[in-house]
Amino acid sequence: MFQWAVLFIHIYVFIGCMIGLTLFVGVVVANYTENRGTALLTVDQRRWHDLKARLKMAQPLHVPPKPPESAKLRCYLYDLTTSRWFKQLFAALVVLNSFTLVIPWNVMEEQDRKKLLLSLTVISAICNVLFTLECLLKMIAFTISGFWQSRRNRIDMIITILGINWIVFHFLFQLPAYFAGGITEWKRLTYTYGYLVVILRFFTIAGRKSTLKMLMLTVVMSMVRSSFIIAAMFLLVLFYANAGVVLFGMVKYGQAVGKHVNFRNGREALVVLFRSVTGEDWNDIMHDCMRAPPFCNWHPGLSYWQTDCGNYFGAIVYFCSFYLIITYIVLNLLVAIIMENFSLFYSSEEDALLSYADIRNFQLVWNMVDIEQKRSIPVRRVKFLLRLLKGRLEVDDEKDGLLFKHMCHEMERLHNGDDVSFHDVLNMLSYRSVDIRKSLQLEELLQREELEYIIEEEVAKHTIRTWLENCLKSIKAKQNNTLGKMNSIGSTFAFPQSQEVLTKGVVLTEPSPEEELQGVDKGVGSGKKKAQRGNSITEVVTEAQKKSVKRANEKIKERRGTLRQIQMGTYDELEEVEEDDDTDGGGDMRRPSFDYPHHSDISHEKQFEDVKTWWTLCD
Numbered sequence: 231m232f233q234w235a236v237l238f239i240h241i242y243v244f245i246g247c248m249i250g251l252t253l254f255v256g257v258v259v260a261n262y263t264e265n266r267g268t269a270l271l272t273v274d275q276r277r278w279h280d281l282k283a284r285l286k287m288a289q290p291l292h293v294p295p296k297p298p299e300s301a302k303l304r305c306y307l308y309d310l311t312t313s314r315w316f317k318q319l320f321a322a323l324v325v326l327n328s329f330t331l332v333i334p335w336n337v338m339e340e341q342d343r344k345k346l347l348l349s350l351t352v353i354s355a356i357c358n359v360l361f362t363l364e365c366l367l368k369m370i371a372f373t374i375s376g377f378w379q380s381r382r383n384r385i386d387m388i389i390t391i392l393g394i395n396w397i398v399f400h401f402l403f404q405l406p407a408y409f410a411g412g413i414t415e416w417k418r419l420t421y422t423y424g425y426l427v428v429i430l431r432f433f434t435i436a437g438r439k440s441t442l443k444m445l446m447l448t449v450v451m452s453m454v455r456s457s458f459i460i461a462a463m464f465l466l467v468l469f470y471a472n473a474g475v476v477l478f479g480m481v482k483y484g485q486a487v488g489k490h491v492n493f494r495n496g497r498e499a500l501v502v503l504f505r506s507v508t509g510e511d512w513n514d515i516m517h518d519c520m521r522a523p524p525f526c527n528w529h530p531g532l533s534y535w536q537t538d539c540g541n542y543f544g545a546i547v548y549f550c551s552f553y554l555i556i557t558y559i560v561l562n563l564l565v566a567i568i569m570e571n572f573s574l575f576y577s578s579e580e581d582a583l584l585s586y587a588d589i590r591n592f593q594l595v596w597n598m599v600d601i602e603q604k605r606s607i608p609v610r611r612v613k614f615l616l617r618l619l620k621g622r623l624e625v626d627d628e629k630d631g632l633l634f635k636h637m638c639h640e641m642e643r644l645h646n647g648d649d650v651s652f653h654d655v656l657n658m659l660s661y662r663s664v665d666i667r668k669s670l671q672l673e674e675l676l677q678r679e680e681l682e683y684i685i686e687e688e689v690a691k692h693t694i695r696t697w698l699e700n701c702l703k704s705i706k707a708k709q710n711n712t713l714g715k716m717n718s719i720g721s722t723f724a725f726p727q728s729q730e731v732l733t734k735g736v737v738l739t740e741p742s743p744e745e746e747l748q749g750v751d752k753g754v755g756s757g758k759k760k761a762q763r764g765n766s767i768t769e770v771v772t773e774a775q776k777k778s779v780k781r782a783n784e785k786i787k788e789r790r791g792t793l794r795q796i797q798m799g800t801y802d803e804l805e806e807v808e809e810d811d812d813t814d815g816g817g818d819m820r821r822p823s824f825d826y827p828h829h830s831d832i833s834h835e836k837q838f839e840d841v842k843t844w845w846t847l848c849d
Contacts, residue, residue, distance in 0.1 A: 251558075258562040271671075278669035281583045283571075285660060287447050290605055290652045291593045292383075294376030307371035311364075320364055321438045327357040328432045335421040337414055351400065354428060358393035361431070365390050379603050382437040389430050396424050440590075452571040456564050463560045467507075470552050471499035477548065478519045482526050482538035486514035493519075507556050512549060519545040583664055588622045592659070595619055596652055606649040612641045615655065623659050635689050636682070637662060643685065 271279060293312070297304035310316055330350040333339055340347050365387055369377045377383050400420040404413065436446040453460075478493040493499045506512035519540040526539035595618045600607050607615070616625045616637060627634040640658055641650050666678050 254558055255562050255565065258559065258566060272668075274665070274668040275671060277583050278664060281660060281664075284584070284589065285653065285656050287444070287451060288589050288593065288653075288656065290600065290603075291597045292380035292603060293597050294372040294379065294603070295598075295601060297371070304371055307367050311368050311371050317438055320361070321435055323357050323360055324431060324435045324438070327354055327428055330354045330357075331425055331428055335425045337417050337421070340417070351424065354424065355397045355401065357431075358390065358397060358427075361386070361390050362394060376603075382434070385437070386434055389427065389434060393427050393431070396420065396427050400424060444586075448571050449568075452568045455571070456567045459560065459563050459567070463556065466555065466560070467500065467503050470548070471496055471503055474499045474503070474548065477541055477544050480535060480538050481519050481540045482521060484518035484521065486511055487518040491515060503552065506549070506553065507561075509557070512553060516545050516549040519549070583669070584622060584660060589656075591621050592619065592623055592656060596655075600652075604649075606651045608649055609642050609645060609647055612650060612655060613638055619659075622663055625662075632689070633662065635693075636685050639689050639692075640681075640685050643688070 296308055299305065330353055333343065333347060333350065335347065335351070365377075365383075368383065377387075400417075400423075403420075404416065436442040474493040475496055478487075481487055481493065483489075483492070491498075491502055491505070493502065502515065506515065520542045521538075521540040522542050523539060526537060528537045528539050595615055596607075598618065599611050599615045613627075613634075616634065617627060619625060625634055625637065637658060641655065645654070661678060666675055670678060
């Protein structure tokens with residue numbers, strides 16, 4: 231019957247530890263996400279939240295531009311070092327170099343398996359020589375400045391220099407050390423130095439694979455975001471260590487408490503508590519700290535700190551509270567942060583608003599535009615960058631011309647014509663590639679809609695202003711063509727003298743194009759200048775109407791004067807165009823005298839038709 235009692239222990243461990251602990255972790259993670267607000271987000275808002283985290287981790291590619299075609303050797307080495315098989319080959323060499331640590335590198339191992347250890351160190355030395363060759367080939371292909379732009383290349387170069395130093399110290403300096411009588415100490419030093427170089431080289435494999443690089447970047451991001459929790463945990467451990475020195479500083483050595491595990495000072499107490507965080511024999515240490523008479527030296531009249539006894543109830547409260555707070559709360563908060571960051575890495579491409587392929591394509595295009603590798607480009611290059619994009623971020627300036635203008639104007643407006651960074655353009659593209667009404671939260675949505683409304687208004691004003699200027703240029707071009715034809719007709723008639731037509735003693739001249747664009751109207755006889763034309767559309771149209779009426783009257787007068795001069799009858803039935811009361815007077819101008827017929831160089835001014843006919847003239 232009692233043999234079935236063992237099931238009680240297994241059921242208790244299964245329910246209490248596995249299910250209960252998992253539920254506790256789930257509650258901590260759920261509370262963490264609720265406090266951050268991510269638990270209450272919709273599916274689209276959650277995807278947008280993950281996308282912003284992905285974009286924050288994305289960085290420009292530090293790939294130098296391809297050498298010119300004239301440098302054939304550099305072009306060949308460039309293609310060689312950037313090829314896929316070349317990268318895979320050296321990634322395999324990193325793994326092979328790591329396998330040389332299958333046996334310990336020390337003097338005692340050399341005595342037992344000298345040939346095997348020598349073979350492994352020689353293989354490691356050959357790998358370091360090949361890594362040196364890789365760096366030299368990249369320096370020739372990329373140039374030294376281009377090679378040094380990449381952080382990964384810098385790390386590889388530093389580790390390669392350390393590897394060459396290890397080869398020199400371990401293989402070349404053994405003979406001088408042997409004659410000096412310190413060969414054993416020298417080998418112990420070089421073996422330690424050698425396997426440290428191998429370990430450092432192993433971590434460089436993360437930069438050779440984009441997947442591993444993203445994984446390591448996620449780990450680093452998790453550590454940065456959880457730095458405050460780690461600092462709080464360290465302060466909590468420090469507090470418990472000081473309390474342990476006070477409570478259990480003189481506890482008698484037992485089964486768990488001994489030379490290396492005790493609370494004699496703060497350093498030893500910190501070591502004990504960090505071991506307890508991992509769950510290593512913390513309950514045995516607690517039982518030794520619960521020691522009480524007669525299992526310890528105690529006499530009446532002695533204080534607690536003069537004996538080697540522990541504290542029964544104090545040890546229970548101390549260790550149980552420490553293990554509960556640190557293991558079940560603080561460590562689970564770290565787990566929640568890491569799970570949130572790793573969800574970005576392991577999320578499927580179907581759930582992502584922008585896939586890794588889209589981000590990678592943007593990185594490649596950015597590397598083509600950012601020639602100086604400064605992580606920023608001038609605003610004028612944004613148009614060129616947008617035309618090169620493919621995939622989800624592609625913008626066709628022919629089909630989506632208005633969207634293209636909005637995106638370019640947004641960069642110019644936010645940065646006032648200065649340089650824009652990698653993340654500025656990428657964030658702008660991400661906003662334009664999603665439905666902001668579904669993906670953004672309320673506060674961010676209001677800010678984004680206000681910005682887009684301002685951009686649309688400014689782009690519309692600029693488009694209308696450009697259209698009006700093009701219309702004026704088209705009208706002027708047609709009138710200049712007509713003026714040239716009239717001048718060619720007038721040149722067929724010979725007259726003794728040419729003079730300017732005067733009215734009231736003032737010369738009628740054609741206003742310059744600069745005055746027309748600025749809206750300066752020189753009054754005839756009065757010499758009074760009008761204010762410059764405003765930028766609004768209403769003012770432009772009103773002024774154009776005034777000028778059209780005025781030019782029509784002047785046109786009729788000039789026709790009559792021209793006909794009189796070439797001795798043709800005037801058409802008195804031509805009526806002058808009446809203008810509004812609020813327009814300046816060109817109608818009260820006195821007609822020129824025709825008592826002395828002579829030829830005049832008529833200054834044909836820019837002739838404006840009625841505003842309603844502009845549409846026909848612009849087509």
